[in-house]
Amino acid sequence: MAKVLMKGNEAIALAAVKGGCDAFFGYPITPQNEVPEYLSKYMNEHGKVFVQAESEVAAINMVYGAAGAGARVLTSSSSPGIALKQEGITYIAGAQLPCVICSVMRGGPGLGSIQPSQGDYNQATRGGGNGDYHVICFAPETIQETIDTMKEAFDIADYYRNPVMILVDGLIGQMMESVDFDRPVKHRFLPPKDWAATGTKNHPGKRNVINSLYLEPKELEAHNNMLAKKYALVTQNETRYEMINMEDPDYVIVAYGTMSRVARSTIEILKEKKLNVGIIRPISLWPFPKIAFDEIGKNCKGLLVTEMSMGQMIQDVQISNRGRLPIAFYGRSGGIVPEPEELAEAVMNFEKWRVE
Numbered sequence: 001m002a003k004v005l006m007k008g009n010e011a012i013a014l015a016a017v018k019g020g021c022d023a024f025f026g027y028p029i030t031p032q033n034e035v036p037e038y039l040s041k042y043m044n045e046h047g048k049v050f051v052q053a054e055s056e057v058a059a060i061n062m063v064y065g066a067a068g069a070g071a072r073v074l075t076s077s078s079s080p081g082i083a084l085k086q087e088g089i090t091y092i093a094g095a096q097l098p099c100v101i102c103s104v105m106r107g108g109p110g111l112g113s114i115q116p117s118q119g120d121y122n123q124a125t126r127g128g129g130n131g132d133y134h135v136i137c138f139a140p141e142t143i144q145e146t147i148d149t150m151k152e153a154f155d156i157a158d159y160y161r162n163p164v165m166i167l168v169d170g171l172i173g174q175m176m177e178s179v180d181f182d183r184p185v186k187h188r189f190l191p192p193k194d195w196a197a198t199g200t201k202n203h204p205g206k207r208n209v210i211n212s213l214y215l216e217p218k219e220l221e222a223h224n225n226m227l228a229k230k231y232a233l234v235t236q237n238e239t240r241y242e243m244i245n246m247e248d249p250d251y252v253i254v255a256y257g258t259m260s261r262v263a264r265s266t267i268e269i270l271k272e273k274k275l276n277v278g279i280i281r282p283i284s285l286w287p288f289p290k291i292a293f294d295e296i297g298k299n300c301k302g303l304l305v306t307e308m309s310m311g312q313m314i315q316d317v318q319i320s321n322r323g324r325l326p327i328a329f330y331g332r333s334g335g336i337v338p339e340p341e342e343l344a345e346a347v348m349n350f351e352k353w354r355v356e
Helices: 008-018 034-045 056-068 079-084 086-094 121-125 143-160 170-174 217-238 258-271 290-295 314-321 340-348
Strands: 004-007 023-026 049-052 073-077 099-105 136-138 163-169 176-179 241-244 251-254 277-282 284-286 303-307 327-331
Touching: 004 008, 008 034, 008 099, 008 143, 008 163, 008 170, 008 176, 023 034, 023 056, 034 049, 034 073, 049 056, 056 073, 056 079, 056 086, 073 079, 079 086, 079 099, 079 121, 086 163, 099 143, 099 170, 121 163, 121 284, 136 143, 143 163, 143 176, 143 217, 163 170, 241 258, 241 290, 251 258, 251 340, 258 277, 258 303, 258 340, 277 290, 290 314, 303 314, 303 340, 314 327, 327 340
Parallel strands: 023 049, 023 073, 073 099, 099 163, 136 163, 251 277, 251 303, 303 327
Antiparallel strands: 004 176, 136 284, 241 277
16 A cells, blocks of 8 residues: 555544454544544444444443453544543453553543643543553554554554553644555564453353452452553563654753654754754653663753643653653643744743743
């Protein structure tokens, strides 16, 4: 397949198909509506399952059921919709079921706006469900990277038996770029899903039960300890980041998704002002790439965290920095995308934006 010009949301939908998606369950919400719109036509035409549920709560529980039967399942939504799915997500994580969740962020809190935002960092990395669980979360920078990540996400979900979230903002969902769907991605050896609840036809004499309820405290603790070991393995294997212009920088910008694209332009502006600035771009938001911060040169004067939010990633940067360098924050909210010149000014006036 040659390169094609494609809208982000439609590319996400087609990439899910290329990744082996068997079923989609969702509910409309701007700015991700083109994802279900595209799949509503494609999935039915190719004998796959598409259901527009009566609500986000219903959709995520349909995901639970289909994933429990061994299907490769996708749901997509935007910020308030993902909030409604949180109870189902913790059930899915607790039951060790694989699925892929695409979150196309919009402004908040509440209904907020339909403009692009990165205000759901905490929602994606901390989650709103109960218990000690994690969702593997990737935040691609371009539509091409989103496609590649989506194609790989179903394998990752199956390999770890865990939900995987693809986190993008409304700008990536709505813009158009030239993309290649044939770029190779990493594939994993996946054992058969002999845990799936498919009746006894495929497993005579064996009755599989999908469950996240453990009434005996020691049994539940053992389950949580087992999950913790799995999350440690995820951290070891799936931590992803990119280092940009990091040869002895004066300052380092920490940014992900759309904001890392803005930061790339900021580097060029600051070069003209004789400032050498690098970028740490987290690609996995959970697990967060703490190890990247160990690679910062000794002459760096500080870290500028930037997001289309009020500063939700700051805490992870502070933990990763371990008090070594001063940290500043510059962000815009409400659906406003900062200009590269704004970030350049923030770097040059670092102390003004410094956080404790």
